[in-house]
Amino acid sequence: MDVDNIGVDVGFGDDEGGEGVAENTEDVSVDIRDVIQVGRWHGRRKYKDGQTWKHRIQTLNAAWAPLIEEMSEAYIKWKYSFGLPQTFDESYSFSISVVDALTLVTEVTISRGSDTRAAIALVYAGYIGTSPEKPSLAVSLKTLELYYTLRLFKPSLSIEAFAKTISIRRKVDAQVAKELGHDSANYHVLNSCPACCYKLEDEPELKFSRMWAVDGNNSLKRVAGIGSREVSDNRVFEESDYYLSKDFVNTFAGEIKARTVSLVADEDPDEWVDEEHGDPTDGTKDASQCTENWKAAAADQHKKMWSIFDESGGELAKYPLAVVAMALKVLPPGWIMGYDIGCSFEGTIQRSSLGPEFAKQGCRTCVNAFHGYSHNAKCQHKYHPLNILGMGLEDLETLERLFSSSNQLAPITRYMTAYRRRVFIDVFLQQWDREKYQNLATMLHNNYIQALDVLEEEAQALQADLLAKGISVEDLEAYFIDEANHLKEMGKEVEGDLHAVAYVELLQRYREVK
Numbered sequence: 001m002d003v004d005n006i007g008v009d010v011g012f013g014d015d016e017g018g019e020g021v022a023e024n025t026e027d028v029s030v031d032i033r034d035v036i037q038v039g040r041w042h043g044r045r046k047y048k049d050g051q052t053w054k055h056r057i058q059t060l061n062a063a064w065a066p067l068i069e070e071m072s073e074a075y076i077k078w079k080y081s082f083g084l085p086q087t088f089d090e091s092y093s094f095s096i097s098v099v100d101a102l103t104l105v106t107e108v109t110i111s112r113g114s115d116t117r118a119a120i121a122l123v124y125a126g127y128i129g130t131s132p133e134k135p136s137l138a139v140s141l142k143t144l145e146l147y148y149t150l151r152l153f154k155p156s157l158s159i160e161a162f163a164k165t166i167s168i169r170r171k172v173d174a175q176v177a178k179e180l181g182h183d184s185a186n187y188h189v190l191n192s193c194p195a196c197c198y199k200l201e202d203e204p205e206l207k208f209s210r211m212w213a214v215d216g217n218n219s220l221k222r223v224a225g226i227g228s229r230e231v232s233d234n235r236v237f238e239e240s241d242y243y244l245s246k247d248f249v250n251t252f253a254g255e256i257k258a259r260t261v262s263l264v265a266d267e268d269p270d271e272w273v274d275e276e277h278g279d280p281t282d283g284t285k286d287a288s289q290c291t292e293n294w295k296a297a298a299a300d301q302h303k304k305m306w307s308i309f310d311e312s313g314g315e316l317a318k319y320p321l322a323v324v325a326m327a328l329k330v331l332p333p334g335w336i337m338g339y340d341i342g343c344s345f346e347g348t349i350q351r352s353s354l355g356p357e358f359a360k361q362g363c364r365t366c367v368n369a370f371h372g373y374s375h376n377a378k379c380q381h382k383y384h385p386l387n388i389l390g391m392g393l394e395d396l397e398t399l400e401r402l403f404s405s406s407n408q409l410a411p412i413t414r415y416m417t418a419y420r421r422r423v424f425i426d427v428f429l430q431q432w433d434r435e436k437y438q439n440l441a442t443m444l445h446n447n448y449i450q451a452l453d454v455l456e457e458e459a460q461a462l463q464a465d466l467l468a469k470g471i472s473v474e475d476l477e478a479y480f481i482d483e484a485n486h487l488k489e490m491g492k493e494v495e496g497d498l499h500a501v502a503y504v505e506l507l508q509r510y511r512e513v514k
């Protein structure tokens with residue numbers, strides 16, 4: 001008995017290429033056989049049938065869709081060896097070539113009942129077929145699970161068959177989340193960190209309800225297709241609450257008018273400006289030149305390369321504004337947000353439609369500590385975490401740490417379909433969260449020890465210095481205010497100085513005339 005004699009064999013069907021006339025897709029499975037040398041294929045390769053990859057991928061996704069639910073159920077039964085089918089109709093058994101990295105078996109016979117589809121029978125036996133219907137090759141689930149685990153620890157690993165295992169696991173995870181009541185809206189933001197998200201009885205109020213960070217990530221962007229080449233897989237991945245929906249983000253697209261390029265003579269001609277899309281602030285020149293500095297920092301990179309990316313525009317204002325809008329909706333009031341350009345972006349928020357709510361909730365921004373040192377003294381005085389009461393040990397460089405890890409993912413996500421890229425980033429973030437959760441007690445313990453050390457050792461050293469100089473803590477507070485006033489006046493000519501200079505100039509003229 002052959003496998004289901006319906007539908008099409010479209011191989012692994014995870015084409016990443018553009019739309020064009022497809023090779024006969026049976027070749028995909030045939031080629032996999034050739035590469036792994038599982039029973040060389042003697043079948044005839046058919047000629048092109050004129051279907052495009054786009055059609056092919058849509059047909060394929062449509063064919064998998066109704067099976068995933070049933071495959072997920074079969075997967076759980078296989079995984080925990082319960083409720084597996086016991087009765088088979090031998091006339092429906094079929095033999096199939098398999099890939100199994102653990103047993104090295106190359107062919108198995110799959111038994112099934114007359115009403116069990118081949119794709120489902122394969123999962124019961126611990127395999128996934130390379131196509132939803134009429135599979136001619138299957139990969140063992142244990143092999144794919146091994147791959148899944150490898151990927152969790154080495155994000156740059158890539159293989160496309162893996163994708164369906166992710167679909168199944170996501171379904172299973174969603175079921176588990178539902179059973180545990182972990183499927184409510186914004187669950188991750190509201191619950192992922194017990195220390196930040198849950199309040200103890202009589203817990204002392206903190207200065208900030210929550211500290212969180214924003215940054216753009218160029219490395220994980222997708223490279224756009226060339227010319228008119230469209231991506232075949234046009235599904236949109238929205239099953240993860242790590243992402244804000246495109247519609248929600250676009251609500252803020254018109255908020256801030258893009259900054260136009262205007263280079264005056266003494267401006268750095270290398271200044272980075274995203275000509276097409278503007279920059280994340282609205283370009284209003286407030287007190288500081290910080291946004292300029294921040295762009296100067298970007299000048300070392302290839303400033304005008306961004307248009308190669310699918311979602312271009314550097315850190316467009318709509319993205320951080322959408323995140324701020326969500327934070328205002330979901331987080332308790334009185335939070336602080338760290339951003340490389342937190343100083344100028346505070347003005348952007350205030351001038352946006354979010355301004356009134358931002359003010360009402362008593363929220364504020366700051367510049368993360370490491371980036372803060374590249375901002376001018378006046379900015380640091382107000383926005384550097386060192387000068388903000390209630391920041392404690394936090395530097396808010398959270399995302400630099402995250403990106404240094406997610407960069408491992410970048411080489412494989414840049415050329416993926418938009419859908420697949422999001423899936424991989426989602427898997428990456430889940431593992432990131434798991435690792436942080438696991439490390440939570442150690443991290444809190446270390447921070448607690450560090451805080452005690454600061455209080456015991458550095459506070460003593462400070463007391464000794466104060467004593468030696470004959471000044472008090474109150475004096476220090478007064479110096480801080482003096483410094484702020486000094487910085488405010490810096491760059492402006494004091495009237496007394498103007499008169500003095502004019503007087504000296506007149507004296508010089510007087511000497512010449514004499």
Ligand SMILES: [Zn+2]
Nearest residue numbers: 193195196197
């Ligand atoms: Zn936390």
Ligand SMILES: [Zn+2]
Nearest residue numbers: 290343375379
């Ligand atoms: Zn600044």
